[in-house]
Amino acid sequence: MHQCKEMNKVIFVNHQDFDNEAKMVEYDKKFDEYGFPVRDGGGSNVTINYCPWCGKKLPESKLDDYMAILETLDIYGIGDEKIPDELKRDDWWEKRLCNKEGK
Ligand SMILES: [Zn+2]
Structure with a gap:
């Protein structure tokens, strides 16, 4: 899992905090994927490939x-x-x- 202070403050894992607006990045552990939750009631997210805070490339999706x-x-x-x-x-x-x- 990507370890950076800034992202760690706002990340949530496996949908648990999907409705918590303070949590901006969703981590899907099963596929090692990061994304911005789309809070339109559908529960989907937009995959991100680079950390928005430190710019590092995130792990490849599994x-x-x-x-x-x-x-x-x-x-x-x-x-x-x-x-x-x-x-x-x-x-x-x-x-x-x-x-x-x-x-
Ligand atoms: Zn980062």
Whole structure:
């Protein structure tokens, strides 16, 4: 997760503070994605790729990796009930992808 003081003041995780207007950035842990919540009642957000405060590039979204893994299991939707429990967890990518990136 991106660590910077300014963003940490206003970030919220996994929709928990979606209606709290003091929280400006939503972090989706499952896909390692950051976004500005769109508070029009729909619950969507606008993905951001760079930190608006310090300008650093944020981590790549894990959604493509996730879909690629699901495809190898013959699963083509993120709501599919055949998805193994391990892949339903928010931290599914920490083991798999950190090894790949050599971290
Ligand atoms: Zn930052």
